[in-house]
Amino acid sequence: MRVVAAMSGGVDSAVAAARMVDAGHEVVGVHLALSQSAATLRESARGCCTIEDAGDARRVADKVGIPFYVWDMAQRFQEDVVADFVAEYTAGRTPNPCLRCNERIKFAALLDKALALGFDAVATGHYAQIVERDGRRELHRAVDMAKDQSYVLGVLDADQLARSFFPLGDTTKPQIRQEAAERGFSVAKKPDSHDICFIADGDTKGWLTRRLGEQPGDIVDTDGEVVGRHEGAFAYTVGQRRGLGLKVPRADGARRFVVDVQPSTNTVVVGTEDLLGVDIVRGDHTRWCGPPPAGEVRVGAQLRAHGEEIPAVATATGDSVEVRLRQRTRGVSPGQSVVLYDGTRVIGSATITGTDRSSARVAS
Structure with a gap:
């Protein structure tokens, strides 16, 4: 060839x-x-x-x-x-x-x-x-x-x-x-590149701010109370805990995480860790590495490049897929990708559009 x-x-x-x-x-x-x-x-x-x-x-x-x-x-x-x-x-x-x-x-x-x-x-x-x-x-x-x-x-x-x-x-x-x-290659000991290749210093927030400019807005809790300020909602992601700079602590001292980013109002919503757990993931822009799955199929679902594989059930409909996870996982954000596996075989992927929590777990 x-x-x-x-x-x-x-x-x-x-x-x-x-x-x-x-x-x-x-x-x-x-x-x-x-x-x-x-x-x-x-x-x-x-x-x-x-x-x-x-x-x-x-x-x-x-x-x-x-x-x-x-x-x-x-x-x-x-x-x-x-x-x-x-x-x-x-x-x-x-x-x-x-x-x-x-x-x-x-x-x-x-x-x-x-x-x-x-x-x-x-x-x-x-x-x-x-x-x-x-x-x-x-x-x-x-x-x-x-x-x-x-x-x-x-x-x-x-x-x-x-x-x-x-x-x-x-x-x-x-x-x-x-x-x-x-083989005598001079690159034998060359360090691996990592993180995002076009953000060489690893500072995604700074890179985005230089591109988009500062856009100050409120950080609110799930009751709508303003607990801090930010310089751009674009710099935050669901599950984030560090760098929030909150001015109003919770009465019980519990840690808070980003649970939602609302670009329409330039608002970042924070809440307690228990609000991050989801077991339903929905996605579109499906890409199948072979024939698309028919009906409900048992799969392994991976939600991050180096994340663990979670047992799940996937149902594909047209260009969309719903993945019901057997265990709740936290910090899943729209825009991330879910990749589905059958053993070691990759079935395909989708871009996450939303998440939810069910009242019942997927059966083993």
């Missing part, structure tokens, strides 16, 4: 590209230029997409002996990921930009361009596995659960999976670093 290997400049994508060559594919390395200010060199383990990263990717490609190109997708990334991130926070939701990047950039824009240029597939350094079964490719969790990235790949549909390779899914991260060192 003719394969585009997406090379971020990190150790994972370096080994993924090398493994695709070893498997006998005709491989071309491609670095996606996603930053509109890529001249800034990396100053820490945060962030990615810098000139330094492109240089690291090029050196690996030279070592492996494959052609290497930089594809400028900064404008597309700005429109489909960064602007979406700002719009979601402005609407009082909490998005996951990594899922949007996988959906709209790496497995839409990148894959579409690769196919248009005559390539057959795209390979990335994600930790997940593709399993062939009954003539169909399934997405499964990685062997290394500590690095498993199947959650952020839950937005891929069957057609995209048919043209995707994840060569690292059967290997642990320490083994990947050892392999990179044995």
Whole structure:
């Protein structure tokens, strides 16, 4: 096969590209230029997409002996990921930009361009596995659960999976670093990037404030009493406890958390921890990795990239899904994603639109 290997400049994508060559594919390395200010060199383990990263990717490609190109997708990334991130926070939701990047950039824009240029597939350094079964490719969790990235790949549909390779899914991260060192890759000990790649300092609140400006408003309790002030409701998310700066403590001294963000009134609502627990999650923008589930199906539901999997029952209707969790979980916010599993197999995902609490639990 003719394969585009997406090379971020990190150790994972370096080994993924090398493994695709070893498997006998005709491989071309491609670095996606996603930053509109890529001249800034990396100053820490945060962030990615810098000139330094492109240089690291090029050196690996030279070592492996494959052609290497930089594809400028900064404008597309700005429109489909960064602007979406700002719009979601402005609407009082909490998005996951990594899922949007996988959906709209790496497995839409990148894959579409690769196919248009005559390539057959795209390979990335994600930790997940593709399993062939009954003539169909399934997405499964990685062997290394500590690095498993199947959650952020839950937005891929069957057609995209048919043209995707994840060569690292059967290997642990320490083994990947050892392999990179044995191959002589200079990135073998390079720190992993983490957090949100376009917010290199990790300060999401500050980044949003610089984009949107200060928008002062009230923090109220569930009775409507003003207990504090904020500089922008967009900077708060359901489940948040730190950084609230409340001026009026509860009489019983109980800790308070954000339980709702109301952008229409620029209000943040706080309440006690017991109000955070939900066991019904509703979502839309469903993306199925194969045939959509029919009727009620027992699933495992994961609500965060590194969250635990919760036994549940899911019912899909059109572009929507309702997931009834067997146990209550806290801090679930609209805008986040729920990814559904059948064992290690990813069924699909949805963007959370709302939550609720039932009077009865889902039966075991």
